[in-house]
Amino acid sequence: MWFNLPPTLGDVRQLLVSPINEGIELHDSELAGVSFSDGSAMVSLCPAYIHRSSGVPGSDAGSGWSQSATLTFAGATPVPLPAELPVWISDGFLRIGDAVYQT
Numbered sequence: 001m002w003f004n005l006p007p008t009l010g011d012v013r014q015l016l017v018s019p020i021n022e023g024i025e026l027h028d029s030e031l032a033g034v035s036f037s038d039g040s041a042m043v044s045l046c047p048a049y050i051h052r053s054s055g056v057p058g059s060d061a062g063s064g065w066s067q068s069a070t071l072t073f074a075g076a077t078p079v080p081l082p083a084e085l086p087v088w089i090s091d092g093f094l095r096i097g098d099a100v101y102q103t
Contacts, residue, residue, distance in 0.1 A: 023057030024069060025049040026094070032068075032086045041076035045069045046086065 028049035035042045048069035053062030073096075094101045 020052060020054060021057050022050055022052045024071075025051055025058060025064075026089050027091070028089075029069075030086045030088050031082075034081055034085075036076060036078045039075055041073045041078075043071045043073070045071070 024045065025048075026045075029045040030047060031043070032046035033044040046068045047066035049064060049066055050069070051057040051062055051064045053060045055062070092102075
């Protein structure tokens with residue numbers, strides 16, 4: 001599963017030459033923490049595996065690295081969490097509304 005990330009300031013020069021796309025690969029990331037506040041969920045991945053490609057991240061050739069990342073989901077419903085964190089994400093799904101995304 002991939003989440004598209006906005007380009008960073010460091011990518012501005014490269015964007016002028018060719019489009020760059022980035023995504024987080026959940027199944028190569030570690031869930032470090034989850035918190036719920038005001039209807040939002042903040043998911044901390046440490047590390048998160050980032051893939052950069054001029055094509056489609058996760059499908060097309062590119063480069064990858066690990067870094068910390070926090071994802072914020074609005075309109076989230078609290079769910080039971082693993083008893084101990086951190087945990088590696090190796091399998092599962094993410095449900096957003098009626099859409100289900102497999103890892």
